[in-house]
Amino acid sequence: MRSNRARTRAGVSMAATLPMIAGALALGIPAAHAADGPARDALAGTRPAWATAKADKGATADSARVQARVYLAGRDAAGLAAYARAVSDPASPQYGKYLGAKETQARFGATKAQVSAVKSWLRSAGLDVTGVTAHYVSVSGDVAAAEKAFGTQLHNFAKGKRTYRAPQSTASVPAALQGAVLTVTGLDSAPHIAHHDDELPPPDSVFKNAGPFSSYYGSNVASALPDAYGHKIPYAIKGYTGKQLRAAYGAGDYTGRHVRVAITDAYASPTIAADASTYAKTNGDAAWKSGQLRQVLPTTYTKTEECGAAGWYGEETLDVEAVHAVAPNADVTYVGAASCYDDDLLDSLSKVVDQHLADIVSNSWGDIEANQTPDLAAAYDRVFQLGAVQGIGFYFSSGDDGDQAAASGTKQVDTPANSAWVTAVGGTSLAVGKGDAYQWETGWGTEKATLSADGKSWDSFPGAFTSGAGGGTSKNVPQPYYQKGIVPKALATANNATGNRVVPDIAAVADPNTGFLVGQTQTFPDGTQQYSEYRIGGTSLAAPVIAAVQALAQEARGGSAIGFANPVIYQRYGKKGVFHDVTDNPTGSGLAVARVDFANGVDAADGLLTSVRSLGKDSSLSAVKGYDDVTGVGSPAGGYVTSYRRY
Numbered sequence: 343m344r345s346n347r348a349r350t351r352a353g354v355s356m357a358a359t360l361p362m363i364a365g366a367l368a369l370g371i372p373a374a375h376a377a378d379g380p381a382r383d384a385l386a387g388t389r390p391a392w393a394t395a396k397a398d399k400g401a402t403a404d405s406a407r408v409q410a411r412v413y414l415a416g417r418d419a420a421g422l423a424a425y426a427r428a429v430s431d432p433a434s435p436q437y438g439k440y441l442g443a444k445e446t447q448a449r450f451g452a453t454k455a456q457v458s459a460v461k462s463w464l465r466s467a468g469l470d471v472t473g474v475t476a477h478y479v480s481v482s483g484d485v486a487a488a489e490k491a492f493g494t495q496l497h498n499f500a501k502g503k504r505t506y507r508a509p510q511s512t513a514s515v516p517a518a519l520q521g522a523v524l525t526v527t528g529l530d531s532a533p534h535i536a537h538h539d540d541e542l543p544p545p546d547s548v549f550k551n552a553g554p555f556s557s558y559y560g561s562n563v564a565s566a567l568p569d570a571y572g573h574k575i576p577y578a579i580k581g582y583t584g585k586q587l588r589a590a591y592g593a594g595d596y597t598g599r600h601v602r603v604a605i606t607d608a609y610a611s612p613t614i615a616a617d618a619s620t621y622a623k624t625n626g627d628a629a630w631k632s633g634q635l636r637q638v639l640p641t642t643y644t645k646t647e648e649c650g651a652a653g654w655y656g657e658e659t660l661d662v663e664a665v666h667a668v669a670p671n672a673d674v675t676y677v678g679a680a681s682c683y684d685d686d687l688l689d690s691l692s693k694v695v696d697q698h699l700a701d702i703v704s705n706s707w708g709d710i711e712a713n714q715t716p717d718l719a720a721a722y723d724r725v726f727q728l729g730a731v732q733g734i735g736f737y738f739s740s741g742d743d744g745d746q747a748a749a750s751g752t753k754q755v756d757t758p759a760n761s762a763w764v765t766a767v768g769g770t771s772l773a774v775g776k777g778d779a780y781q782w783e784t785g786w787g788t789e790k791a792t793l794s795a796d797g798k799s800w801d802s803f804p805g806a807f808t809s810g811a812g813g814g815t816s817k818n819v820p821q822p823y824y825q826k827g828i829v830p831k832a833l834a835t836a837n838n839a840t841g842n843r844v845v846p847d848i849a850a851v852a853d854p855n856t857g858f859l860v861g862q863t864q865t866f867p868d869g870t871q872q873y874s875e876y877r878i879g880g881t882s883l884a885a886p887v888i889a890a891v892q893a894l895a896q897e898a899r900g901g902s903a904i905g906f907a908n909p910v911i912y913q914r915y916g917k918k919g920v921f922h923d924v925t926d927n928p929t930g931s932g933l934a935v936a937r938v939d940f941a942n943g944v945d946a947a948d949g950l951l952t953s954v955r956s957l958g959k960d961s962s963l964s965a966v967k968g969y970d971d972v973t974g975v976g977s978p979a980g981g982y983v984t985s986y987r988r989y
Contacts, residue, residue, distance in 0.1 A: 381517035382493050385525050387716025388513035389494075392501045393530070399498040402507045404486040408496070410528030411478045411685060412460060413721045414452040415521055422450040426730035426763070427823075430906040432913055440733035440903060443698040450728065451476055456522040463516060467491035477692050477725070491515075492526060506532035524724060525717035527685065546652045548864040551877050552938045552950055555580035559773035559781060559856065564936035568799050570954050571932025578937045578955070581859025581877035582774060584627050584667025587851065589778035591668070591891050592980035597628075598669030598893035600901050604700035605662060605886065606690045607707060609646070610639050610678040611655035613863040613871075614662060620873055621663050621861035628670035635662065636673075638693060640680040649682035659862045660878055661706055661886040667858075668890035675699050682707070684718050688725060691736070695729045701896065701903040703729070704889035705738045705758070706882035710750050711816060714757040719818070726763035726906075733903030736764040737889045739881035740846040741812020744787060744961030748807060753962070755814045755845045762822040765907050766845040767885045768973045769811030769852025770924055770965075771933070771957040780980075782928040785972035786811040786853040786879075787960025793952040800954050804934070810960035811852055811881055812845065813971035819843035824912045829969050847908055849924065849973035850887040854879030855935050855955045858887075867944060891978050899986040911975060919981030924973040926958035926965045933957040 416422065428436040441449065452460075460479050461471050468487030473480040485496050485507075492513040498505050508530035515523045556562040560576045567575070611617070614637070619630055643651065658676060665674055677699065679690040687707070694703055726736055741756035743749040759766035769786035791805030814836075821834050821841035834841040851857065857879030863871050896904050904910065914920045927933065934956045941948040958965065965972040 382514035383517050383519070383521070385492075385513045385515060385523065385717065387720070388492075388526060388529060389509045389511055390530050390532070390715060393497070393499045393508040393510065397499040397501065398510070399500060399505055402485050402496040402498050404484060406485045406507070407482065408485055408488040408528065409480070409482045410488065410526055411480050412464065412526050413478045413524040413724070414456065414460065415524040416450050416452045416724075417456070418450060419521075419524070419724075422724070422727050422731065426727040426906065429733070430730055431909045438733070438902065438905070440905065441731050443696060443732060446728055446731050447476060447696075450731070452522065456519075459519055460522055463519065464491055475692070476696055477688075488529065492529060494529075496529065501532055504532070506530060508532070525720050527717055527721070546656065546864065547943070548866045548874060549876055549943045550874060550940065550945075551580070552940045552946065553577075553580075554938065558586070558775055558778075560775060567793070567936050567952070570800065570803065570934040570956070573931065575934045575936050575954065578855045578935045579857065579877065581857060581875070582772070582851065583625050583859060584670070586774045586778050587668050587858070587887060590772060590774050590780045591850065591887070591978045592983050593668065593891075593894050594983060596894040596897050596983055598672030598890065599897055601669065601702065601893040601896045602673045602675065602700040603665050603669065603889055603893050604675045604677055604694045604703045605658070605665065606677045606679065606687065606694065606703065606705050607654050607658045607661065608649055608679045608682040608687065609643060609651045609654045609658075610637060610676065611658045611862075614655075614658055614676065617659055617862050617873060618662050618666065621875070622666065624861060624875070625667075625859065627667050630666070634673055635676070637676045637678065638699065639678045640686075640689075643680050644686070645681040645683065654682070656860070656862055656878070657706055657882060660858070660860050660882055661704055663860050664858055664883060664886040665704065665890045665893075668887055669893040672890065672893040688721060691722075691725050695725055695732065695734060698732055698734065701734055701905070702889050702892050703734060703736045704886045705736060706880075706885045708738060708741060708756040708759055710746055711754045711757045711760055711818065712750065712752060714760075716818070719757070719761070722758050723761055723763050726761060730763060730906040733905040735892065735905050735907045737767055737885050737892070738764050739812075739885040740766045740768045742809050742880045742882075743812060744807065744810040745814050745963050746812070748961060753814060755816050756812045759812070759845050760816045760819050760843055762819055762843055763906060765888070765911065766847050766974070767881055767888045768813055768846030768849035769879075769881045769884045770849050770973055770977055771853035772851035772856045780922075783851075783922055783924045783973075783977055784928060784933060784958035785924055785926050785960050785963070785965025785970070787926075787958055787963070787972070788853065788855065789956040789959040791954050793954075803954065804956040804959065805954070807959065807961055809854075809880075810963070811849065811884075811972050813963050814845060815971070816843040816845065822908070824909045828912055828915055828975070833971055844971055846971070846974040848888055848911055848975055849977050850884040850891070852879050852881045852884040853957065855937060855957070858883050888978075891983065894983045895986040898983050904986070914982070914985055915969070915975045917981075917985070919979055920985050921976035921982065922979045923967060923976050924965050925967060926960075
């Protein structure tokens with residue numbers, strides 16, 4: 343996962359829970375309108391927690407502009423959630439009885455009458471309807487019109503060093519709409535202002551790994567460097583290939599044939615087709631067939647500088663090449679978002695669902711849970727549920743900062759991986775030995791110490807925590823049924839006595855020191871753009887690897903869609919040979935690798951940097967026997983893919 347690439351997406355904290363009191367104020371209706379206003383329904387989660395009385399800087403000018411999205415609840419929201427569970431649960435008689443995209447929309451989508459009523463209400467308040475999709479109605483207008491429409495006052499509030507607009511109370515909609523509105527986004531402005539660009543920037547500056555390397559784990563021992571944990575250690579892997587990963591995770595003869603995998607990220611690499619083709623030829627993967635890789639892209643891109651658009655090119659490249667390396671015959675569709683903001687990322691996910699572009703969707707992006715508001719969480723979950731009833735499963739990387747305490751100051755999980763309707767993918771350090779033999783995995787967590795000036799020791803060994811697989815217990819999402827009886831009670835109840843969602847569900851290789859080799863066109867110091875290869879990791883690697891393994895599993899079950907996979911993943915927990923039970927110190931002797939990097943990222947002109955990277959050191963999280971909050975139920979073992987033959 344690219345270190346919170348979408349961190350600037352919503353940028354708001356969890357909404358405050360308002361006490362339920364009698365009268366119109368309980369619905370968020372301004373006092374001036376309470377006496378004679380019609381009945382209204384509150385939209386929970388639309389007032390952010392930072393919009394406090396202490397932070398209030400006064401009313402926003404009536405003439406200020408607002409752009410918002412009114413997300414549609416559709417018909418029978420409860421029925422949608424129930425059907426999504428039923429078709430995903432092997433214990434249900436409706437298991438696997440998926441609906442088509444058109445049938446899903448007809449059964450659970452908003453009716454024409456609902457859309458018409460929503461549009462009429464918005465226009466009557468003085469807002470301009472700027473767009474209508476199957477999921478939302480977008481509007482623009484001044485603050486006065488927005489306040490009239492949503493029954494709240496918009497004020498300016500201090501948030502950190504900045505000031506943003508937000509509702510002073512929970513937004514509401516007329517009860518006469520009869521539940522047609524799911525939520526509204528855009529009433530707060532932190533930081534939803536769009537900056538449009540017509541062209542994407544060139545690729546990022548080049549990054550290359552220095553050597554020496556190991557071609558497989560332990561193949562090249564750093565005999566001239568100091569010991570670590572009482573023994574000599576190997577150099578870091580040059581970068582695992584698809585052949586090695588397929589062997590580690592039990593691919594066998596399966597290749598993902600006739601299975602469709604979608605990948606969502608922001609923006610789009612202009613060289614992805616050429617890079618993927620060159621990489622496959624160079625590293626022994628099957629050549630891409632005509633039409634096997636396609637892209638579905640927006641007409642324009644926004645916020646390219648703010649989101650670091652070029653940085654997403656490597657993300658897309660990793661995802662595409664990793665899926666093809668593990669499932670070389672799967673069809674891959676890349677669906678690019680117009681920016682790294684929630685609304686645009688939701689649009690990319692919605693395209694996959696509305697057009698049923700794939701059965702398996704890999705997503706290597708996310709944000710900290712504190713930045714996910716309940717209104718956006720509801721919008722995401724509706725898309726995930728609409729996908730589930732069609733047999734579409736979503737896989738999200740769990741994050742690269744461990745429990746997030748060091749990065750954010752608060753111990754928390756990432757989102758959307760925290761959703762009960764997605765498969766959260768954690769990370770491991772992987773040892774594949776000679777002959778592509780699986781040796782072991784640890785939970786991914788890295789501590790780094792540098793070589794002393796005299797070259798005889800490691801300074802402050804084992805060093806400071808640098809990165810690790812995200813995981814832990816959600817503060818907001820209740821425990822889903824499929825985790826009950828499997829996730830240890832101490833984890834489930836860490837934030838709530840009744841139990842909450844714990845992340846991740848499953849894991850695969852993520853440690854950059856035992857990572858994957860990718861090939862990408864990059865910008866070199868002389869300004870030229872050239873194809874080059876480098877090793878990369880993160881749960882941005884783990885997510886597409888698991889998505890590819892799921893493609894193999896779908897092929898093994900005769901091509902029938904697995905859909906939302908968590909119920910069947912947890913059903914397999916504890917069965918012999920299905921999962922590797924990953925722990926932090928599988929050899930009992932302490933594990934580390936030596937790594938040499940170019941100081942300038944491209945060549946030895948400015949010197950080399952030598953360090954030791956300890957494995958299995960994920961902040962306060964631990965990979966232990968059984969389920970854990972670093973690797974979930976573990977990583978796929980030799981019997982995982984073939985276990986799907988029985989269903």
